[in-house]
Amino acid sequence: MSIINMSHVEITTFFLVGMPRLEYAHIWISIPVCSMYLVAILGNCTILFIIKTEPSLHEPMYYFLSMLALSDMGLSFSSLPTMLRIFLFKASEISANACFAQEFFIHGFTALESSVLLIMSFDRFLAIHNPLRYSSILKTVRVAQIGVVCFFKSFLLVLPFPFTLRRLKYCKKSQLSHSYCLHQDVMKLACSDNRIDVIYGFLGALCLMVDFMLIAVSYILILKTVLGKNASQKEQLKALNTCVSHICAVTIFYLPIINLAIVHRFARHVSPLFNFLMANVLLLVPPLMNPIVYCVKTRQIRVRVVAKLCQKQI
Numbered sequence: 346m347s348i349i350n351m352s353h354v355e356i357t358t359f360f361l362v363g364m365p366r367l368e369y370a371h372i373w374i375s376i377p378v379c380s381m382y383l384v385a386i387l388g389n390c391t392i393l394f395i396i397k398t399e400p401s402l403h404e405p406m407y408y409f410l411s412m413l414a415l416s417d418m419g420l421s422f423s424s425l426p427t428m429l430r431i432f433l434f435k436a437s438e439i440s441a442n443a444c445f446a447q448e449f450f451i452h453g454f455t456a457l458e459s460s461v462l463l464i465m466s467f468d469r470f471l472a473i474h475n476p477l478r479y480s481s482i483l484k485t486v487r488v489a490q491i492g493v494v495c496f497f498k499s500f501l502l503v504l505p506f507p508f509t510l511r512r513l514k515y516c517k518k519s520q521l522s523h524s525y526c527l528h529q530d531v532m533k534l535a536c537s538d539n540r541i542d543v544i545y546g547f548l549g550a551l552c553l554m555v556d557f558m559l560i561a562v563s564y565i566l567i568l569k570t571v572l573g574k575n576a577s578q579k580e581q582l583k584a585l586n587t588c589v590s591h592i593c594a595v596t597i598f599y600l601p602i603i604n605l606a607i608v609h610r611f612a613r614h615v616s617p618l619f620n621f622l623m624a625n626v627l628l629l630v631p632p633l634m635n636p637i638v639y640c641v642k643t644r645q646i647r648v649r650v651v652a653k654l655c656q657k658q659i
Contacts, residue, residue, distance in 0.1 A: 352467075355562065357440065357441050357515075358438055358439070358440055358441065359430055359438070359441060359444050359515075359521055359526070359531075359534070360437045360438055360439075360521065360524065360622075361427055361439055361521050361523065361524050362409075362435045362436065362437070362521065362523070363431040363432065363524050363621075364524075364618065364621055365539075366461060367618075367625050370384075371431065371432045371435065372432065372433070374432055375429070375432035375433050378428060378625075378629070379429070379433075381629050382425055382428070384633055385417065385418075385421050385471055385629070385633040385636070386421055386632075388417060388633070388635075388636030388637060388640070389414040389415075389417050389418045389421075389635070389636050390414075390418070391553075391636060391640075391647070392410065392411070392414040392636050392640075392649070393414050393415070393451055394651050395646055395650060395653070396408075396410065396411050399649055400412035400646070401586075402645060403469055403485075403559060404480075404526050405479075405483035405488050406465075406468055406469075406478075406494070407645075407646075408466075408471070408485070408488045408489075409461060409464055409465045409468055409488070410639060412459045412461045412464075412495070412633060413458065413465065413594065414461070414525070414635070414636065416454050416457040416458040416461055417458065417631060417635055417636075418632065419450065419454035419457070420451065420454040420458065420628055420631070420632055421629075421632045423447060423450040423451045423454055423525075423626075423628075424447075424451060424524070424525045426447075427439060427524055427525045427526075427571065428524045428525065429445065431524050432524070438562050439526070441511075441515070442507075443510075443514060444521075444526040444531065445506070445510050445511060445531075446507065447457065447525055448506060448510070448526040448527060448528055448531060449504070449506055449507050450505070451525060451526070451527065451628070452503040452506060452527075452528060452549065453499055453500045453502075453503045453549060454499075454650075455553070455602075455627075456498075456499035456500075456501070456502050456503060456549070456552065456553065457495060457496060458493040458598060458631065459497035459499075459552075459553050459556040459557075459598070459599075459620035460498060460499050460556060461495060462556070462560060462591070462594060462595055462598060463537060463556045463559055463560055464495065464562075465587055465591050465594075466559075466560040466563040466564065466591060466595070467563050468483065469563070469587060469588050469591060470563045470566050470570070471483065471541075472565050472587070473570050473584050473587070473588075474565055474567075474570045477560070485486045496548050498615035502549060503550060505545060506542075506545070506546075506549075507529060508546060509541055509542050510528075510531055510532075510542060510618075513532075513535040513539055513542070514535065514536055514537040515535055515536065516536040521534070523620070523621055523624045523625075523643070524621075524625070525624075525628070526548070527624065528542070528546050529546065531536060532546065544549060549566045550606060553599075553602060557595075557599050560595055561657045564588070567585075567588065569584070571584050572626075589642050590638050590639050590643055592640040593634075593638045593642070594631070594634075594635050594638060594639075595627055597630055597631050597634050597635065597638075598631045601623055601626045601627040601630065602627060604623055605620075605623045605624060605627060608623060609619060614636075
């Protein structure tokens with residue numbers, strides 16, 4: 346810490362709390378947390394490996410699934426270092442610059458995952474609405490271009506965060522209520538004018554909600570297309586069944602974000618433990634559950650995963 350004057354102390358080091366009121370049990374909490382990270386990383390690596398090695402899966406739908414797996418892994422690796430330091434080594438200190446960098450990557454990969462889920466919803470709409478032209482519209486080059494645009498759009502959106510936060514003075518209690526740095530929590534520690542950060546943080550959250558609303562619109566169009574076709578009920582259910590995995594991924598991702606936004610905005614006196622659990626659901630559950638959902642619900646991936654496992658046993 347560097348002293349500014351007799352009444353203010355500028356904070357250059359933050360302290361990550363971990364799980365509030367359960368600090369004595371951190372070593373035991375680290376077991377399920379590390380297990381979830383391990384399963385999430387292994388599951389997403391498996392998805393990427395299966396898609397890369399199976400030529401029959403070199404299609405737009407699975408390329409977008411690869412992008413989802415990469416964003417999940419980025420989200421996991423963004424929060425894993427501080428999680429391990431706190432729960433395994435009880436090292437809660439983090440420098441301000443390291444905190445801002447971690448926040449940039451967490452919010453960047455969150456925005457990237459939101460963008461990928463949006464693309465996947467329109468991919469499903471195109472596949473159902475115009476299956477004959479699907480492959481000709483979404484060629485490999487176009488899919489790659491969409492992926493690059495999503496990546497730059499997502500990280501350019503959060504690029505100002507570290508710079509706007511660095512200009513602030515921090516002279517309040519330096520404890521952050523999670524095991525990693527989030528924009529809302531860092532702003533609460535500032536004792537200088539943070540209106541720009543509040544507005545920009547709101548715009549970032551608004552972009553995620555726009556993605557969510559566009560996903561909802563795409564599913565309205567999908568339902569309209571399926572119900573408007575002269576097809577049997579079995580064929581209609583088969584078409585909708587291709588969307589089940591994506592619907593699960595959207596629910597797993599957006600539900601914690603919406604709950605966390607409501608808690609930050611309206612339930613300011615809620616238990617710190619609840620805040621911690623909701624934030625960890627946001628960062629741990631999507632990377633953990635997405636590979637499981639897609640392996641269980643997508644027959645093409647499930648069959649190839651089982652085949653690979655059987656080959657190894659032989």
